[in-house]
Amino acid sequence: MSNLGSNGSSESVESVTIAPNALFQPQYCHDSGRIRAFLRLSRIATDDTIRQHLNEIKQRDCESYLVRKIFPQWEARSELIDYCFKYSKNLRNSTSQGKAVPKAVNLPSSNVQENETSIEEQFDLRTDPYAYKSHQQQLESQFTHCDMIDNWIKNEQSVEQILRQETIKVFNDKCYQKDWTKDIQKFR
Template identity: 25%
Template sequence: MSRATSTATPGLSPQFCFNERLLRDFLRLSRSTIDDSINQNLNALFTPAREGFDPSSTSVRQTDSSQGSTIDSTACQGFKDNVLFPSWQTRSDVLNYCAAVATSPDPEDPDLILRQTESAKDRERVVDERLDPYSARFFPREARTESLANLVRNQRNVEDIIRARTWGLVTERCSDSLTSWEEALNSWRERKQR
């Protein structure tokens, strides 16, 4: 089992978070390396030849796909502890950091003066809705912190969905207990801190 390259936390800085394309690419690459290819990762843990080849196994057609596909519990635990949970933790760290950046004041916002100017012009505008009912429409520019907050919120929702799907496959193939992925991740965090 190889350690995933996406578990390395990128250099976290506000510039990293505000570069939404770079943030999305990091999350997408990390997810594709571990979660999107979870079946392949789990199949790599399965060692059907550990008992040796049984010639009688070819005389009967195997129709039960789940028969014999349970992965060794030590291999499963190693995969979860060394690959899956660190990847999830890294993505959580990045999203938490970027959420903190999104809620902090942004003195370097390049559009701040432009938004203030637009807001001042909007306050001075006289609108006669009888002549043009759509003239009252004004769509202020969104601050980059607001845009980042929306991106982080959406990516957290995506994480929840992907982790639930991944955890479902892991518990099915590893014959794990029926704990949720949140409980399993928190348990791993506690073991790691000791």
């Protein structure tokens, strides 16, 4: 979300320093468009334009730039990705618990009649013979959503890793008075 100033140079990237709290909602983990837009804008504001930003600052300001501009962006992106990772993990766990045949698996008795009764008690198959099947389809759908969330999360984590490696290289090239790798690894 880097704005061009009147002189054509990039202005401060402070407008995209933290992930908006509104994005920390499960609905945005399922439909990741808004989160991915934030990630893209944050990357444009920092990592994608790091060379230009480092050309504009003095050597002595490298550490300040790293701490005030780069690290907050990385942290905001990581928090948002981690939020959806944890959400997906919790959704998968609760779906897994719901997928087990109710009470039938956990009963020590091997009486099949008892197991069938517990299924019928939870799903009144006399009034709705498709209730159990519908429930299973819903759980399968939830697993599919978990897989979709996990896939975009893995993709974004890979992008983050690549961008951070490139940022470290550029930072070490432009701010060569110090090896920044250790400082950057402390952040991780």
